[in-house]
Amino acid sequence: MSFGPTELSVNITGLEPDHEYTFTISARNGLGEGPVTEHTEKTLPLGPNPPSSVRLQSRNTYSLTFSWDDATCEGLDGCSSITGYSYKLVQASDINGRGKLGIVSDTTVTIDDLLPCTDYDFYVAATSDEGFTGPYSEAVLAQTAMIESTVSLLSVVVTDVGQTHLSFSWTESKCSERNGDIVRYSYELSGTNNVTRGETSDSSVTINNLTPYVMYSFRIAAVNSAGQGPFTEAIVSQTEEDVPPAPTGLHASNTDTKAITIQWLEPDPPHGVIIRYHIQYWMTSESMSTAMSAMNNGPTFTLSGLQPNDEYAFRVQAETSAGRGDWSTTVTAVAKEGLPSLPVELRISPAENSITLMWNTPINPNGIINEYTIDYQALRKGFDPGFISTDKYTTKNSTHCCRWNPSA
Structure with missing residues (x-):
């Protein structure tokens, strides 16, 4: 060779x-x-x-x-x-x-x-x-x-975020560390006031019907024929903002003769960061089509420059970066009454046995005039130079005139 x-x-x-x-x-x-x-x-x-x-x-x-x-x-x-x-x-x-x-x-x-x-x-x-x-x-x-799964789920990630849903996916550790064939997964999604639990045989899940703009924590455990293993460390994600619900608790917190102050509660949950409130108001004696609008950053609003006894209707709407939400229920409030000013254009018409007084409504009635009060007193008698009267009389009338009969 x-x-x-x-x-x-x-x-x-x-x-x-x-x-x-x-x-x-x-x-x-x-x-x-x-x-x-x-x-x-x-x-x-x-x-x-x-x-x-x-x-x-x-x-x-x-x-x-x-x-x-x-x-x-x-x-x-x-x-x-x-x-x-x-x-x-x-x-x-x-x-x-x-x-x-x-x-x-x-x-x-x-x-x-x-x-x-x-x-x-x-x-x-x-x-x-x-x-x-x-x-x-x-x-x-x-x-x-087999024993109960102690598989470590690697790279649990958030794959999609919406206003009312979150999606997650994960990968498994290598086969030798799974302690058995994985038959399904158990998951928990914890929000502010509730916990959503479920199972899936896939390596991803989408959880729907969530609340907008809420922070959720998600964790998952693998299950084999021997039982469920430990949960992973939680991964945290927040749903996106949405338009807010209507504010609640709208009421008049203070009124005076020229202003009405209203207050309300922030929508709960707010579905986002409330950036402003929109207020509509109109006199109840008119239609809502005449409503005026205003904006405010906080849950209170004062409408000023009113007349006493004016009645207004109010409703409020919140806004986030996603847009405006629904209007609240409508409430009404009345500016307080004030004392009326003087009756004007007083006119007097005397007769032998009576005196008729006539006048016009006060320029500032500051409310609804219910009645007028007339006080009168005899000062002297033409045929009696020494007449002194200590009697005073009062009468009430709801009209703009009054006849006084001295002999009465």
């Missing part, structure tokens, strides 16, 4: 087990072949046959027990008896074939410190009294038992 100048090794196959062979090696250059090196080496004898009926005996969460029938040296030269067994256990997903190795003298072995719910390949080979180990048996696939 000849080889190139850079080939410094060779594997000679097709030899017989337990045979002695002589090898010679020489180098050749341009002048010819050099001296020969001779070496004698013996091939190894065949090891024992592989054990038969290799089987899984028992399993639990962290260990596997295997057993097999005795191996034999039948038909093998250089193999007198079996003294032990070599085994290896390799995680089925390990493409590098790394695993646990060991030697036992019996036909059974328990291998500990394994991962839960994980597939393993088991191999076993027999060793002869001469110290030779035969080929491994065919692989036996076995799986450790």
Whole structure:
């Protein structure tokens, strides 16, 4: 056999087990072949046959027990008896074939410190009294038992945010850390005053019918056939702003003769940041189409420049960055009455036995005039220079005139 100048090794196959062979090696250059090196080496004898009926005996969460029938040296030269067994256990997903190795003298072995719910390949080979180990048996696939999932869900993220919904997705940890096949997920979404719970078999979920502009916390746990594992750390997200509900509790908090002050409660929940309030008001004696508008930043408003006893209707609307919400219910309020000013344009018409007084309504009635009061007293008599009267009289009238009869 000849080889190139850079080939410094060779594997000679097709030899017989337990045979002695002589090898010679020489180098050749341009002048010819050099001296020969001779070496004698013996091939190894065949090891024992592989054990038969290799089987899984028992399993639990962290260990596997295997057993097999005795191996034999039948038909093998250089193999007198079996003294032990070599085994290896390799995680089925390990493409590098790394695993646990060991030697036992019996036909059974328990291998500990394994991962839960994980597939393993088991191999076993027999060793002869001469110290030779035969080929491994065919692989036996076995799986450790499950426990409650302790899977760590990685990269739980918010994928979509709306005014009334939130969407989340997640990825699982690697298979060897799941402690079993995941059959579903349990989740919790906690808001201000409530908790939404549910289950899904997908790796994402959208939760609807939420309240706008509320901070929610979301967490999820994996479930396998043995039960539910721990929840992840919560991830926090806030729904988007929406138009606000109508303000509540609208009422007149203060009135005087020239102003009415109203107050109300902020919408709860507000569905966002209230940036302003819109107020509409109109006199109840007129239609709402005549309503005037105003704006205010806080939950109070004063309408001034009124006349006493004026009655106004009010309603309020809140606004966020998403727009205006609904109007509140309408309330009415009346400016307080004040004392009327003097009746004007007093006119007097005397007769022999009476005096008629007439006048016009006060310029500032400051309310509804219910009646007029007239006080009168005789001061003197034309035929009696010494007349002194201490009597005074009062009469009330709801009209703009009054007749006084001195003889009455």
